[in-house]
Amino acid sequence: VTVVKCGGAVPAEPVCADLAGLAGRVVLVHGGAVEVDRLAGDLGVRARTLVSPSGVTSRHTDPAMLDVVTLALAGRVKPRLLRALAAADVPAVGLTGLDGGLLRARRKTAQRTVRDGRTVIVRDDHSGRLTGVRPRPLRVLLDAGFVPVVSPPALGEDGTPVNVDADRVAAAVAAALGAERLVLLTTAPGVLRDAADEGTVLDRCALDPAGPVPYAATGGMHRKLIASREALLAGVPRVSVADGRVPRPVTAALDGAGTTLE
Ligand code: ADP
Numbered sequence: 001v002t003v004v005k006c007g008g009a010v011p012a013e014p015v016c017a018d019l020a021g022l023a024g025r026v027v028l029v030h031g032g033a034v035e036v037d038r039l040a041g042d043l044g045v046r047a048r049t050l051v052s053p054s055g056v057t058s059r060h061t062d063p064a065m066l067d068v069v070t071l072a073l074a075g076r077v078k079p080r081l082l083r084a085l086a087a088a089d090v091p092a093v094g095l096t097g098l099d100g101g102l103l104r105a106r107r108k109t110a111q112r113t114v115r116d117g118r119t120v121i122v123r124d125d126h127s128g129r130l131t132g133v134r135p136r137p138l139r140v141l142l143d144a145g146f147v148p149v150v151s152p153p154a155l156g157e158d159g160t161p162v163n164v165d166a167d168r169v170a171a172a173v174a175a176a177l178g179a180e181r182l183v184l185l186t187t188a189p190g191v192l193r194d195a196a197d198e199g200t201v202l203d204r205c206a207l208d209p210a211g212p213v214p215y216a217a218t219g220g221m222h223r224k225l226i227a228s229r230e231a232l233l234a235g236v237p238r239v240s241v242a243d244g245r246v247p248r249p250v251t252a253a254l255d256g257a258g259t260t261l262e
Helices: 012-018 033-043 063-087 136-143 166-177 219-233 249-254
Strands: 002-006 026-030 049-051 057-059 092-096 103-107 111-115 118-122 128-133 147-151 154-156 181-186 238-243 259-261
Touching: 002 012, 002 166, 002 249, 012 063, 012 249, 026 063, 026 166, 033 063, 063 092, 063 147, 128 154, 128 166, 136 147, 136 166, 147 166, 166 181, 166 219, 181 219, 181 249, 219 238, 219 259, 238 249
Parallel strands: 002 026, 002 181, 026 147, 049 111, 092 147, 103 154, 181 238
Antiparallel strands: 049 057, 103 128, 111 118, 238 259
16 A cells, blocks of 8 residues: 655646556545635634744644634545546545544644743644544545545544644554555655755655754655654655656656655
8 A cells, every 4th residue: 555645735636647556555645734724814714823932833723723624625625636536537535534533633732832922821722643543444445446535634532623734644544554655745856955956855865763853854844754754663664755746746756756764
């Protein structure tokens, strides 16, 4: 089994068409931060950011934003992928983490955030960390020849939906399925030595099991390296970050394009 994660800014059609020969052996995981922000704007829901005391930023998923995240991923991004898969004659079924008990998570009930120069506690954030994957619904679909299309949110231990990082969902799903490959498709040719220069893509990138991830990666790429390391430590033998903007992005990545994490 191969797990492919597709960033929200990656064009859907080439990725979906490229999965035609892999039905029954591939799981597609997606996020969609761009579409979440767009829908929040359409609905007039304020997008806010949490800033940890150490400077790490994340989306403030208050109850209104949790609805927007769920609507954007399940109602806009996922149907777009399912339409592109149908157009390429690929049998596919969309799921969120709530379907079949697929993804479980623990919500952060109290978080320190810096606001106007002061550290305050936020208690209404509905994001959190994955605590478990139940691979059975995926196995049933794979055995029947479908491509499962998976996205956040997960089901929280308190019974409410919890927003989780899609790269880490892909890593956890790959580990739970015993996948041979995890491919993170994004809007960069791979992990770059210099984030500002697309000519500096690394063929291989070593991740220290306990130490910090490489300094050059910020924002989304930093999260991808964390997710990659989680997958490697959980026994996924081959993990790569590759370009989702090329004509046959999955085939190219499986043939070695992009950066192999080790
Ligand atoms: P996605 O939406 O595809 O999951 P993100 O936009 O969250 O991806 O993260 C990918 C982005 O990370 C790239 O488009 C790039 O702008 C940025 N980035 C930062 N540092 C690096 C790096 N060292 N190598 C590659 N990309 C980097």
